[in-house]
Amino acid sequence: MRILVIEDERKVASFIKRGLEEERYIVETAADGQIGLDLALNNVFDAIVLDVMLPKLDGYSVLRAIRDEGNATPVIMLTARGTTEDRVQGLDLGADDYLSKPFHFEELAARLRSILRRSTTEKTTKLQCGEITLDLVTHFAFRDEKEIELTTKEYALLEYLMRNKDRILSRSMIMQHVWKHNFDPESNIIDVYVKRIRQKIEKPGQTQLITSIRGVGYRMREGGSHEPEVEASAE
Numbered sequence: 001m002r003i004l005v006i007e008d009e010r011k012v013a014s015f016i017k018r019g020l021e022e023e024r025y026i027v028e029t030a031a032d033g034q035i036g037l038d039l040a041l042n043n044v045f046d047a048i049v050l051d052v053m054l055p056k057l058d059g060y061s062v063l064r065a066i067r068d069e070g071n072a073t074p075v076i077m078l079t080a081r082g083t084t085e086d087r088v089q090g091l092d093l094g095a096d097d098y099l100s101k102p103f104h105f106e107e108l109a110a111r112l113r114s115i116l117r118r119s120t121t122e123k124t125t126k127l128q129c130g131e132i133t134l135d136l137v138t139h140f141a142f143r144d145e146k147e148i149e150l151t152t153k154e155y156a157l158l159e160y161l162m163r164n165k166d167r168i169l170s171r172s173m174i175m176q177h178v179w180k181h182n183f184d185p186e187s188n189i190i191d192v193y194v195k196r197i198r199q200k201i202e203k204p205g206q207t208q209l210i211t212s213i214r215g216v217g218y219r220m221r222e223g224g225s226h227e228p229e230v231e232a233s234a235e
């Protein structure tokens with residue numbers, strides 16, 4: 001994920017940059033509004049952290065110019081005064097969130113994760129894992145462009161696994177998201193459904209896309225089950 005930080009206070013900018021880099025984001029910084037706007041319009045970022053009080057071009061003008069170009073990159077505004085009018089103005093101009101200075105880095109990181117999550121779920125219309133594609137608009141699943149017939153529940157489970165590709169999902173997480181009720185540890189319904197989906201999406205002799213994580217749950221990933229399965233740990 002690439003983040004653009006537009007902030008003229010050098011200390012604040014480097015504090016944000018360092019923190020975000022520790023969380024494995026790729027970070028670019030701009031020390032005034034004009035440079036920031038140029039960077040925002042000529043590059044693709046996953047999110048922008050935008051200070052309001054900036055030399056050359058203030059944060060509101062930068063935001064307005066970005067949105068006028070039809071650029072929908074999520075923006076978090078950093079407001080110094082933190083008055084209601086400030087916040088409202090930013091949100092009216094198309095900011096996704098705001099944070100009043102001074103703030104804790106953890107809070108910025110949490111807000112950033114939240115808007116990144118929102119933007120990926122809203123803007124993505126297709127999910128991909130290996131040869132499997134899910135069309136989130138028509139709710140069809142395809143393998144190499146050939147439709148896979150799934151029941152509603154099978155589709156919901158596959159979608160949940162694909163939205164969380166590479167993540168280990170516990171049985172209770174799957175239960176809550178796909179079946180919307182709490183996990184009955186006696187039930188093997190998830191295993192039954194995973195087995196059915198596997199039969200539909202995987203070809204015999206090929207790497208499994210959905211790996212069973214012993215004692216925990218499942219994980220879907222490209223390249224499947226090369227790694228040893230993880231033992232159950234604190235859930």
Ligand code: CA
Pocket residue numbers: 007008009051052053054
């Ligand atoms: Ca400033």
